[in-house]
Amino acid sequence: MKLDAFDIALLSALQKDGSLTNAALAEVVNLSASQCSRRRAALEEAGVIEGYSARLNAAKLGYGLRAIIRVNLSIHGQTNEGDFARFVESHSQIRSAFSVSGDADYILDVRVRDLEAFADFMHRQLLPNPQVSQVRSEIVLKTLKDDRGISPG
Amino acid sequence: MKLDAFDIALLSALQKDGSLTNAALAEVVNLSASQCSRRRAALEEAGVIEGYSARLNAAKLGYGLRAIIRVNLSIHGQTNEGDFARFVESHSQIRSAFSVSGDADYILDVRVRDLEAFADFMHRQLLPNPQVSQVRSEIVLKTLKDDRGISPG
DNA sequence: CAAGTTTTGCATGAATTGTGCATGAAAAGC
DNA sequence: GCTTTTCATGCACAATTCATGCAAAACTTG
Known part of the structure; x- marks a missing residue:
């Protein structure tokens, strides 16, 4: 599927705010609402837009770490x-998991309530796993940027 | 703000699919559509729902690495x-950036078109930065899991 | 330059949203 | 123990939003 400048603008806007109405979208990208509706449908059909998600506030749900x-x-x-892979799938603390090339075999993005829960996860879940030979972790102090998606520009 | 079981179910459903109508939501959480509308508004007002985003397909936008x-x-x-922080902000290849405790000072999640673009980013953008003293990277081979949000459960 | 294809804006019927209102259940007060 | 208040809920309806048909404009292609 070919994407023109309108599509890029549209994707960009929808990534920032997926609840934009077609009318609002129309103002942003300078098209009519009906065109936005059509283009959006096409992008969804083509799988460029995989879906929509609510962004939830981690802290307010008790995920401090x-x-x-x-x-x-x-x-x-x-x-x-x-x-x-099954271990990863069955632990909801693991939000993302990648197999990687480099020093490590896997990289995990883990979210838990607090340090206690983190220690629990490390010592009761991850380390006892017989497949795991080495684990090195870094705790996030501050989030400078966290775009959950991809830059369509 | 206190969250009851209805709220949790609602958040969970909206994280999976943020475009659910209140009527569809109503079926999932066993409430009326109007209640879903009210609760959703309250969760947005309280900041538990920060907003909505379109999930874009990285590969179809040419981000292969x-x-x-x-x-x-x-x-x-x-x-x-x-x-x-300004460096991070001004480079759209950097999708997420965290300051961390541990061996490293910062961890970056970077997306680029291909290996060439990656090499370019490393050697022309990141390494020439005089503040940067050491860089170690792992390239993602396979994504086992990538929940962009937080488990409301 | 003409025929065909695609993109666009407008208008309209269908679907969705959100608010007022009445009801019932739980909490608070006496 | 009984009344009063508060709050969550479902229903109905007005206002908004969506998506499709249609005709004009713009762009392709031979």
């Missing part, structure tokens, strides 16, 4: 890749 | 914390 954890699996754990 | 970069600033750079 965020950490980035680098994980190495044990060498013979190669065959158990699926097991670690 | 994602990397997690750990950055250390030069020791005397303490005073220039604001400068690094």
